[in-house]
Amino acid sequence: MSDQYAYLRGEFVPLENASISIRTHAFLYGTAVFEGIKAYWLPESGQMGVFRMADHYKRLQQSSHILRLRSPIDADKMAELTIELIKRNQCQANTYIRPIVYKADLRIGPILTIANTQDDFCLFTVPMDGYLDTSKGLHVGVSSWRRLDDNAIPARAKVNGAYVNTALAKTDGHLAGFDDVVVLTNEGHVAEGSAMNLFLVRDNCLITSAITENILEGITRSTLIDLAQKELGLSVVTRPIDRTELYVADEAFFAGTATEVAPITKFDHRPVGDGNVGSISKQLQDLYSKAVHGLLPKYDRWVTRV
Ligand SMILES: Cc1ncc(COP(=O)(O)O)c(C=O)c1O
Structure with a gap:
């Protein structure tokens, strides 16, 4: 059992238990929006530094708006939860943060609509360095x-x-x-x-x-x-x-x-x-x-x- 947490259905849960049903609208149709936020380890101060978090959550709101997603929480609360998760996961290395607003409905009807769905917010972190090798061309x-x-x-x-x-x-x-x-x-x-x-x-x-x-x-x-x-x-x-x-x-x-x-x-x-x-x-x-x-x-x- 790892000591990592995720945020799902309104609470922090061990990462291993952060699962959703195969009947979830977002899984079936890709009806979700997300962000990729990076936090860097700042050795001088022994802190993590989250880069342009407010701008990422603003874009998440805009993506949600386009997809008719209504997150149960606002951007300020998302930022608060992000800070809390970094603390809980005791991040001390460069970390990628993945918030997702998704259509959480389990109903599968003949009509695929993205209006009046039940939407939710979830969040997890993974250590990340070197997505591409930037040392050479x-x-x-x-x-x-x-x-x-x-x-x-x-x-x-x-x-x-x-x-x-x-x-x-x-x-x-x-x-x-x-x-x-x-x-x-x-x-x-x-x-x-x-x-x-x-x-x-x-x-x-x-x-x-x-x-x-x-x-x-x-x-x-x-x-x-x-x-x-x-x-x-x-x-x-x-x-x-x-x-x-x-x-x-x-x-x-x-x-x-x-x-x-x-x-x-x-x-x-x-x-x-x-x-x-x-x-x-x-x-x-x-x-x-x-x-x-x-x-x-x-x-x-x-x-x-x-
Ligand atoms: C399709 C696409 N374009 C551009 C970017 C770069 O955007 P940002 O600088 O906000 O990470 C990303 C990464 O998130 C992406 O997925």
Whole structure:
């Protein structure tokens, strides 16, 4: 029996006992929304630092709203429970936090509706480091799978069932020998990575897909836009990106909570720039690492210490 807890059906329970029925609406139809939040161990203070927790819970509320999910608790209470779970689980290493708002109904009727369902909130933590190897450049391929469309399954909402799209793209990319993939929109523009946003550098300008390009509106994306503009004085452009801009970029990197800042040195067997990790990528990687570890006093508001 491990000493780890999860939060389910309104209480903290041992992780082993945190189970749901096979008749649960969310299990049957993927009708749930989630967040991936990261908490870092801060050795100087012997505390955990949860990065941009309020922003993650704000996005969870927005995802819930799109999917007609009504959580029994609000964002402030979710944040309180997160802090309590980190304490109960005695986290002392980098940790991934997974809150989920899900359709908890056990009724299976002939009509699949997402109105008037019984919805619930649950939460667990897992230790996490190194989702992608960020120490060297990644080789990334353009996936033959297309990104979900806003009018089909909105990418703006972090919907559990939508991660079938991610799984197909990522798995086929791996089997083809790539570290990860870029997924295009139905119009053929660059949307994002399998589960992370993408940035390019061209002529010292940072470019990332606009939020109307079927991307998840990433919190790391917004963090890096702030850091690039305010700390490095770079111009940042958000706009549609053509596929072949990948091949002529000077630098490229992925950005995400689990991914952090992961430099890309090859797209589809073509070196990016001179084939080495670029200097803007390195500077942003370094700034991001300082920010999440609470080492940038100006951005201390992003870190909740537990
Ligand atoms: C599809 C997708 N895009 C982008 C991201 C990056 O978002 P964030 O920086 O908020 O983690 C994620 C990760 O959560 C994701 O799943």
